[in-house]
Amino acid sequence: MTEQVNLPYQLIFVYDDGSQFIAGKYGTLREALQAKIRCKHEIGQADICSRVLEVISVLKGEDNES
Numbered sequence: 698m699t700e701q702v703n704l705p706y707q708l709i710f711v712y713d714d715g716s717q718f719i720a721g722k723y724g725t726l727r728e729a730l731q732a733k734i735r736c737k738h739e740i741g742q743a744d745i746c747s748r749v750l751e752v753i754s755v756l757k758g759e760d761n762e763s
Contacts (some may be wrong), residue, residue, distance in 0.1 A: 707756045708732050712748035720753075729755045 704722035706729035711717050720736065723729040729737050743749050 705757055708736070709754045710736075710742040710750055710754055711754065713751050714748055716748060722738075726755070727759075 703722050706723040706726055707717055707719050708723065708729055710720050711739075721729075721732055723732065733755055736753055739750050740753065741749060745754040
């Protein structure tokens with residue numbers, strides 16, 4: 698039996714076309730912020746779909762929208 702774990706922090710990538718991508722879910726704010734720091738070099742870079750990453754956000758809770 699698998700138990701679903703609630704990870705309260707989400708790392709969200711926001712692209713120049715307005716699309717958003719949940720890049721990860723984390724159990725602590727510290728883990729989420731460390732992941733954000735590791736990904737900061739990708740801001741301004743185009744992905745395989747030619748979207749440019751504009752913002753990396755950390756959201757708390759699953760009901761948040763940006």
